[in-house]
Amino acid sequence: MHSDTINSVLVVGGGTAGWLTAAKLAKSFNSLDGNSIQVCLIESPDIPTIGVGEGTWPTMRATLASLGIDEAEFLRTCHGTFKQGTKFINWQNASRPNQYHHLFTSIFDPTQFNLAPYWLQGDAGDLPYAQAVSAQARIAELGLAPKKITSKAYEGIQNYAYHLDAGKFAELLKSHAIDKLGVKFIAANVTDVSLDAEGYIEAVVTDTWGTVAADFFVDCSGFRSLLLGEALGVGFTSIADTLLTDHAVTIQVPYPDAAGPINACTHSTAQEAGWIWDIGLSNRRGVGYVYSSRHQSHEDAERTLRDYIGDAAAGLTARKLKIDLGYRNKFWHKNCVAIGLSAAFVEPLEASAIFLIEAAGNMLVDQLPSRRQGLIHAEKKFNASFHFRWQKTVDFIKMHYLLSGRSEAFWLDNREASSIPASLAQTLASWQQQVVSAYDFPHVYEPFPMESYQYVLYGMGFKPEQVNWQRYPLHAEAMAQFEKVQQVTEYLIKELPQQRDLLDRIYQYGFSTI
Amino acid sequence: MSTLVALDSQKHQSLKLTTDKSFAHAKTRHLLPVAVHEFAMAATHLPIVFVKDGDTGQFRACALTGLKPEQNLFWKDGGWLGAYVPESLRHYPLVALKVSEGGDSFAICIDEASPLVGRETGEALFDGANASEFLNRRSEAAVAWAQKNLITQSFIQRLIELKLLQSQSLSIRLNSGAPYELTGCYVIDEAALNRLDDQAFIGLKHGGYLAPIYAALLSLNQVQSLVRLAQ
Structure with missing residues (x-):
C-alpha cells in the first residue's frame, strides 16, 4: 500500500508545535501545488487551546517572515509585544535586591574583540555587565521598543523576539496554513494508530x-506523545534529578490602565522553591510560578504567586499544571518525528520551547528524505542533533541555578553535586581558568550563543579565579568601546519610542515591507 | 501640528489671513511634500525622493530642498529661490483633512499658531457667519490638494507592491567639510522597473504612472543643483 516515495505528511495535533511545523512543511514543499508533497493536520475538536503568554527567541522573526505572515497582523492578532531579553530578579541571593539582564544585542561582536575580560578587570567601572556591553538593558528598563514605525517589517534597530498569546498564535498559524499554504x-x-x-x-x-x-508522521500531540511514545513505544528520560521544578501555577493579570506601559523584557523573579515568569502582552500580563512541589506545598506556591502580583491578584483565577521535565530517548523513529511537548520539555526559564519547535521544524524541512530508504539515515542525524540541543539546553538552564547564592532548601538541592550534569561541571570548571570564548561553542546548531552565557555568568557574578589577566592588556581599546556603548545607549534612548506607543501606531499603519 | 484645529465660523469669525509669497514657514524644512501631479514640473528643479513619515512609517513623496535636516537651500535672503514652488507651500496655513476614514468629506483646518493668522491685516475668513469668498476659494484649493495627496498615496502603494522602491543614501560631497551620507531616502529602482513583466508595466501605463515614475528618476540629477546651492 505504501509507495516508496514520501508524498504525504500527517501532523497529529495542533497548537503552536503542530501548526508551526505544518506551515513550515507546506511552505517549503510548495504544497499548494497538488503534485508536490501534501501536508495534512489532524486536531482534536475537544481539546481547548489555552492562551498562556509565551516568549520566543529572535529566530521567530525569520520564521514568520519566511511563512509570509505580516508582522503588524501577527502583533495585532496575537497580542504580541517586543521582547528584548530577560531580567532576572533576585537570582543571586534572597537577602538584598539584585537583578541582571540577559539580552539579545551587544554593541560589539565579542568574537571580534571580547570585552568580558576587561569588564572583569574593572575597565567599565561599576557598570553591570549587560549595561557595559549593550544599550538594551537601559532600553528595556525604560520600556522602549527595539525599533521605530519607520523600521522595515521584521527588522530591528535592536535585536528582538516576541511575547505572544500562544492560543491566538496557534489560531493565526492555523488560518494562514490552511488558507495560504x-x-x-x-x-x-x-x-x-x-x-x-x-x-x-x-x-x-x-x-x-x-x-x-x-x-x-509528525507527533505534535503534547505530553501524551500519542505516536512516538504510545504507538511506537519510545521511552522517556526524566531529568527530574537535574531540574527540580515539577509544577506551575499561572494567573492572567489585566492591566490597571489599558494604555499603560508594557514590559520590554520577560521578568523572571527567583522565589523560595522556583521562579516566577512575568510576560507583558498588549492586553494583559501572563504570570506564572514554576516550582518544586517537594519543596513547597501547592497552597503556598499559589500564595507566593498572589503575593508577587499583589492586590491585583484578588478575584483572579489560578490554574495549576503538572510538568514532567525530560525528553524522549529518540525524537525520530522510523517514519515519525515528535516536535514540541511530545518530544521534550524543560522548564520555560530561557524560552526554549517555541525556539526548539522552530529548530526541529527547520531540520525536518531540510532533511525529510524523498524516499523511504533515506529515513534511517535522516533519523540518525536528527536524533544526534536534537539530543545535543536538548542536553545543552538543560545544562544552560541548570547553570542559572548553580550560580545562585540563595540558601533555601530548593536552591541548595539544586547545587548538590549529584544533580549537576558532568558536561556542565566540566565547562564551568574550565571557565575558572579561561574566559568564555567561541571555542566553547563549536557546534553550528548550539541552542544558546556565547553571548547568552556571558550575560548569565557575569550577570550572576561568576568570577573566574585562575585567569592570567596579563593576557588582556588592551585596556585603552576596551575603555574606548565601553565609552562608545554608553554613547550609543544615550542616542537610542532619545530615538526609540515607548513600546505601547509603537504598538498603537503599528495597529493603525502597519510596517512597510521595504 | 498640535495647533491644527478645524475652522469654526463662531470661534474664528474675526480671523484674517495674510498671504506670504516668500513662504517663510518653509525656511527650515529640507523635505516638502509633492503630489504626483506636479512631479513633472518639480523634477526639473528639485530632486523627488520617497521618505517614511516619522509618525506613521508611511511613505510620502517629497521634494528635497536641503542636504541635512533643518536646511532649506531654496529659501535664502528672505525669499523662495526656485523657479518652481511646490503646491503644498501655497495652501499653508490651511489644511483639508478627511472627516472619517473612507469618507469623502473634508474638514478645513488651520494652524492657529501661524504668523500668517491675525485679526488686523489680511483677508477675512468669514463674512458674518458665512465663509468669505476668499476662504471658499482657498478651501476648494486645499481640498483639491488633499485629493491629489490621496492619488499620490495610491501611486506610492503601487510602487511598493511592485517592489519598485529601494532605499538609497545620497553621497554628499561638498568643497568644505567631509563627505557624508544623507540617509532615509528611497528612490525608484530603475533596474527593477526594467525587469517588470509586460502585464505589470502596461498596468503602470494605464494607471498614468509612467510619466511620474520617469520624472522622479530624472529628478535625481537635481541633487547636483542642491550641492551647488550649498557651496
Whole structure:
C-alpha cells in the first residue's frame, strides 16, 4: 500500500508545535501545488487551546517572515509585544535586591574583540555587565521598543523576539496554513494508530473521519506523545534529578490602565522553591510560578504567586499544571518525528520551547528524505542533533541555578553535586581558568550563543579565579568601546519610542515591507 | 501640528489671513511634500525622493530642498529661490483633512499658531457667519490638494507592491567639510522597473504612472543643483 516515495505528511495535533511545523512543511514543499508533497493536520475538536503568554527567541522573526505572515497582523492578532531579553530578579541571593539582564544585542561582536575580560578587570567601572556591553538593558528598563514605525517589517534597530498569546498564535498559524499554504485540515480525535509489519506507522484511525494514511508522521500531540511514545513505544528520560521544578501555577493579570506601559523584557523573579515568569502582552500580563512541589506545598506556591502580583491578584483565577521535565530517548523513529511537548520539555526559564519547535521544524524541512530508504539515515542525524540541543539546553538552564547564592532548601538541592550534569561541571570548571570564548561553542546548531552565557555568568557574578589577566592588556581599546556603548545607549534612548506607543501606531499603519 | 484645529465660523469669525509669497514657514524644512501631479514640473528643479513619515512609517513623496535636516537651500535672503514652488507651500496655513476614514468629506483646518493668522491685516475668513469668498476659494484649493495627496498615496502603494522602491543614501560631497551620507531616502529602482513583466508595466501605463515614475528618476540629477546651492 505504501509507495516508496514520501508524498504525504500527517501532523497529529495542533497548537503552536503542530501548526508551526505544518506551515513550515507546506511552505517549503510548495504544497499548494497538488503534485508536490501534501501536508495534512489532524486536531482534536475537544481539546481547548489555552492562551498562556509565551516568549520566543529572535529566530521567530525569520520564521514568520519566511511563512509570509505580516508582522503588524501577527502583533495585532496575537497580542504580541517586543521582547528584548530577560531580567532576572533576585537570582543571586534572597537577602538584598539584585537583578541582571540577559539580552539579545551587544554593541560589539565579542568574537571580534571580547570585552568580558576587561569588564572583569574593572575597565567599565561599576557598570553591570549587560549595561557595559549593550544599550538594551537601559532600553528595556525604560520600556522602549527595539525599533521605530519607520523600521522595515521584521527588522530591528535592536535585536528582538516576541511575547505572544500562544492560543491566538496557534489560531493565526492555523488560518494562514490552511488558507495560504495549502495545509489540509481534519478536526477529529485519533483513536488508534496502525503499524505495518516493519513497525512503521501506516495510518491513524479517527472517531469521525475514518482512517487517515500518510507516508510520514509528525507527533505534535503534547505530553501524551500519542505516536512516538504510545504507538511506537519510545521511552522517556526524566531529568527530574537535574531540574527540580515539577509544577506551575499561572494567573492572567489585566492591566490597571489599558494604555499603560508594557514590559520590554520577560521578568523572571527567583522565589523560595522556583521562579516566577512575568510576560507583558498588549492586553494583559501572563504570570506564572514554576516550582518544586517537594519543596513547597501547592497552597503556598499559589500564595507566593498572589503575593508577587499583589492586590491585583484578588478575584483572579489560578490554574495549576503538572510538568514532567525530560525528553524522549529518540525524537525520530522510523517514519515519525515528535516536535514540541511530545518530544521534550524543560522548564520555560530561557524560552526554549517555541525556539526548539522552530529548530526541529527547520531540520525536518531540510532533511525529510524523498524516499523511504533515506529515513534511517535522516533519523540518525536528527536524533544526534536534537539530543545535543536538548542536553545543552538543560545544562544552560541548570547553570542559572548553580550560580545562585540563595540558601533555601530548593536552591541548595539544586547545587548538590549529584544533580549537576558532568558536561556542565566540566565547562564551568574550565571557565575558572579561561574566559568564555567561541571555542566553547563549536557546534553550528548550539541552542544558546556565547553571548547568552556571558550575560548569565557575569550577570550572576561568576568570577573566574585562575585567569592570567596579563593576557588582556588592551585596556585603552576596551575603555574606548565601553565609552562608545554608553554613547550609543544615550542616542537610542532619545530615538526609540515607548513600546505601547509603537504598538498603537503599528495597529493603525502597519510596517512597510521595504 | 498640535495647533491644527478645524475652522469654526463662531470661534474664528474675526480671523484674517495674510498671504506670504516668500513662504517663510518653509525656511527650515529640507523635505516638502509633492503630489504626483506636479512631479513633472518639480523634477526639473528639485530632486523627488520617497521618505517614511516619522509618525506613521508611511511613505510620502517629497521634494528635497536641503542636504541635512533643518536646511532649506531654496529659501535664502528672505525669499523662495526656485523657479518652481511646490503646491503644498501655497495652501499653508490651511489644511483639508478627511472627516472619517473612507469618507469623502473634508474638514478645513488651520494652524492657529501661524504668523500668517491675525485679526488686523489680511483677508477675512468669514463674512458674518458665512465663509468669505476668499476662504471658499482657498478651501476648494486645499481640498483639491488633499485629493491629489490621496492619488499620490495610491501611486506610492503601487510602487511598493511592485517592489519598485529601494532605499538609497545620497553621497554628499561638498568643497568644505567631509563627505557624508544623507540617509532615509528611497528612490525608484530603475533596474527593477526594467525587469517588470509586460502585464505589470502596461498596468503602470494605464494607471498614468509612467510619466511620474520617469520624472522622479530624472529628478535625481537635481541633487547636483542642491550641492551647488550649498557651496
